[in-house]
Amino acid sequence: MKVACDHKPSRMGPRMTYRLPLMILLVIIFYATSTTGQTITASGPVSIWLHQKDNVLVGPVVDMIQGITAEEGFAIKTMVLPWARAIEQLKTGELDMMMVIFKTAERENFMYFSDPYISVPTVVAVPRGASFSFSSLADLKGRKGLKVRNDSISDEFAALESQLDITKVVSFEQIVKMLANKRGEYAVVPKYGFLVEAKRLGLEHELEFLPKTIAERTIHIALSKKSPHSHLVPIINKKIREMKQNGEIAQMIKITLGTIENRQ
16 A cells, blocks of 8 residues: 655755755854954064064063953064064055054054053163263254154154254164264164163163153054054953053063163
């Protein structure tokens, strides 16, 4: 006896049975790789916060930023670049991040800045034995000065700069060598970063600092407005606030400044 049955045999053979789980797995892999394991290209000036090791940057700020971004699934690829070139690459988006930078209105046109996390003194460096009386910026008039191109000092300095005989160069290395060879009477520099560069070149004993501080500037992290990772700024700010509250940043500064002061 034949039994009537409206049910048709399924056409889904073994191949279709395995195809669906495979498709789901591929979607999961694509989503995971699109949201994690991404690389942020980052640079910054050599200083006590950033040290050059071969062709990469290392140091306490690199460690701090790597810790922050790793929580979001990002890796940091550091690059050693001349300052002016790094700024240009931030404008184009070729470089994602500047790890150590001063905030200015002009830079805000092409960068998003984090909250400040460190304050550093800006001073006047001179060849050893060639100090002069310095109580205000007006005392720099009539002297041959040096500064790094695109380095922002202060609003007061910017207002006076056109009245100064000042040569702009591409790196602190150039300034150290020029002052040591007495090819300039003074340079306006961030104290600690400049001192690290002088020590690297073995020329720290050829230089000295005038006692008056020109400005106290705050250091920020900046991301290019053309970077696909610029959305991380609020996350970075949240982590900076947490690290200030729990004392991690204060401890980092204390240890780092203690290291440089012990070498002076």
